[in-house]
Amino acid sequence: MIGRGSNVIRLRSIVEGYVEASLVVVDDYISFLGDMDPKRGVLRKRGYEGVEVRGRILVFRGSRGSTVGPYILYSAWKEGNAPSAMVVTKADQIVISGCVISNIPLGEIVGRDIAELRNYSGRKALIKLGPEEGFLMID
Numbered sequence: 001m002i003g004r005g006s007n008v009i010r011l012r013s014i015v016e017g018y019v020e021a022s023l024v025v026v027d028d029y030i031s032f033l034g035d036m037d038p039k040r041g042v043l044r045k046r047g048y049e050g051v052e053v054r055g056r057i058l059v060f061r062g063s064r065g066s067t068v069g070p071y072i073l074y075s076a077w078k079e080g081n082a083p084s085a086m087v088v089t090k091a092d093q094i095v096i097s098g099c100v101i102s103n104i105p106l107g108e109i110v111g112r113d114i115a116e117l118r119n120y121s122g123r124k125a126l127i128k129l130g131p132e133e134g135f136l137m138i139d
Contacts, residue, residue, distance in 0.1 A: 008138075019126070023121055025059045032069035036053065042054070059117055071098075084105075085129075107127065
């Protein structure tokens with residue numbers, strides 16, 4: 001369980017949910033078509049090759065690229081290889097659609113930059129997203 005000394009980050013809720021998992025922070029944009037391996041649940045993105053996202057809270061700037069991205073994310077979800085939740089700087093239609101069809105909680109970070117969270121990769125965290133707002137609590 002997450003303790004009292006935790007760092008709490010406010011989120012705007014896009015897809016509701018509650019998840020406790022380890023964080024993976026990628027200070028960049030991700031193309032689900034090319035940067036994620038849906039059969040293994042790992043990244044193929046340069047600089048992040050082999051980083052496991054399966055069952056983790058994935059924190060990244062946002063998505064880029066192809067409209068097939070939501071289907072790649074859905075395929076990873078069906079195989080049990082998708083992130084458990086996602087946090088982005090600015091949610092776009094690709095990441096929103098992928099999270100909605102895959103029932104993956106999604107939040108937008110409020111008042112912080114993703115770069116500030118790089119050192120939290122691998123730490124335990126809790127994300128709680130309600131109808132409008134939520135938070136990410138990092139142990």
